Amino acid sequence: MRHGGRATGTIAGALGVIGLGATMVAGVLGMTAPGPAVPAVVTTAAAIAAPATDSLEQVIRPLLGLSGRLRAVSFATDSLRASPLAALVPALATRTPGLHSTGLAAPNGDPIRVLNLVPRRAKRGPTWNGYRVGFWPGEQAARSSTRYPLPDGFLEVTPENQDLPLSQHFLVRDFLTHDQPQVWPKVLVIRLPLLDKLELIAAELEALGRPAAVRVMSGFRTPQYNALGVGPRGGRARDSRHMYGDAADIYVDADGNGSMDDLDGDGRVSITDARWLAAVADRVEREHPAITGGIGIYRANAVHGPFVHVDVRGTTARW
16 A cells, blocks of 8 residues: 655646647556446537646546546557647657656646556566466467456566555555565556556545555466465465456455454454445445446455455456
């Protein structure tokens, strides 16, 4: 988790250009399929004629997601080719993989970065620069199949970029696979709609008078790591959404003890607190159908406390 951030400045002069709002494209939040489509930004004549400050706000707002708390954006490979937005914000035009500053800032001053992926096809084999990744189901067509499309690509994570924010409350490192701690660089598949959903859950907690201390117990899992827990003893699905970057196991931990807080106020921590958190996530989904997905409730065991699985698979699933 992260809190706060420093502004890197805005392009207030350039972004006041008339009609800039028309350059925004559908799917600003999308990274890798599958997942729900995010509605396009609709530009009206009134918006085109708005003052420069209004134009700036209209351009920035869609970048920040439904929650208004995203701090990273991602575009389809060719979506900016003919767009004047790329000329005004050069960082958006570069296709160099990584997490790059745009010069844009959110209303609270947090810098906004553009997330460019390493194409998945660049990974030739089960590893990436010494980091064990394995193969996604269907990546080796002759050996396996899958009901889900393969990820388009991944972020290469280094010691230098692991602490960069992806949203107001979450850093890159919050979603890394829990293995190979000394091996760098690492691979991360992450979809921005998942971050948006987690931020909306945090906002709903705040609205209910609870701390927005949402923690990620498990985010992205490489295929090889996920395979270690497949089966009755491990409990992981062979085609787990965690491998596709659109799922997270979460809990609320305001006191910092590494386990779920007493959310329902009954004086103890149990599965009822996970149910309480799941109800919050369900309410968020009903209010924002674009981030529909799975919500699962899990009991505590000897290794961890109760938690809730959330994802943005695009269809409703409950367990």
